[in-house]
Amino acid sequence: xxxxxxxxxxxxxxxxxxxxxxxxxxxxxxxxxxxxxxxxxxxxxxxxxxxxxxxxxxxxxxxxxxxxxxxxxxxxxxxxxxxxxxxxxxxxxxxxxxxxxxxxxxxxxxxxxxxxxxxxxxxxxxxxxxxxxxxxxxxxxxxxxxxxxxxxxxxxxxxxxxxxxxxxxxxxxxxxx
Numbered sequence: 001x002x003x004x005x006x007x008x009x010x011x012x013x014x015x016x017x018x019x020x021x022x023x024x025x026x027x028x029x030x031x032x033x034x035x036x037x038x039x040x041x042x043x044x045x046x047x048x049x050x051x052x053x054x055x056x057x058x059x060x061x062x063x064x065x066x067x068x069x070x071x072x073x074x075x076x077x078x079x080x081x082x083x084x085x086x087x088x089x090x091x092x093x094x095x096x097x098x099x100x101x102x103x104x105x106x107x108x109x110x111x112x113x114x115x116x117x118x119x120x121x122x123x124x125x126x127x128x129x130x131x132x133x134x135x136x137x138x139x140x141x142x143x144x145x146x147x148x149x150x151x152x153x154x155x156x157x158x159x160x161x162x163x164x165x166x167x168x169x170x171x172x173x174x175x176x177x
Contacts, residue, residue: 010083013071019085025134031123040128109176110160111150113167117141122163128156130176137161137173148173 009020021033030041042054049064063072071080117139124136135147136156154176161173 008085010085012081012083013078014080025123038123109152109154111136111148111173111176113139113148113169113171113173115139115141115146115167116169117146117167119161119163119165119167120145122159122161124156124159124174126156126158130154130156139167150174150176152176 006021006023009022011018011020018034023031023033025031028042030043032039032041039055044052044054046052046061049066051062053060053062061072061074064070065072069079069081071078118141119137120140121138122136123138124130124134130136130150130153132152133149135149137148139146139148156174157177158175159173160171160175161167167173
């Protein structure tokens with residue numbers, strides 16, 4: 001079983017409330033979901049109240065003023081509160097072993113599903129760099145969440161799956177170059 005740290009927050013910025021879900025990856029990267037869209041985030045701490053945040057390809061400096069409930073994003077102030085919410089208990093995932101049976105398609109490598117099941121989540125998109133062992137998708141089979149990991153380092157060239165799709169054992173998940 002894996003121990004990904006999943007957290008949920010209620011973020012109130014200038015009286016607009018958003019629910020944000022965050023999941024820490026093995027690569028120390030956060031995958032943040034906001035209004036159904038996923039963002040890959042890297043955080044570097046500059047000081048106790050200042051962070052350098054990389055969101056996909058954009059970089060922001062975030063400064064916190066907790067006394068006045070202000071957050072400064074690249075110097076622009078926003079009245080903000082962040083409230084950690086309890087995360088509902090979800091089924092734990094089982095990490096599937098690497099799928100070494102990649103299919104060679106004219107020197108292109110394809111990761112295939114080791115099981116039959118329903119695609120619950122896709123954690124990568126075309127163009128993403130992945131490391132060996134990084135989870136790329138979650139497939140539910142027999143009420144168990146199975147994390148499918150990349151068997152090599154590379155870049156996701158193409159995805160063959162969609163959330164909600166039922167995959168059969170041996171079907172293509174992603175092409176890596």
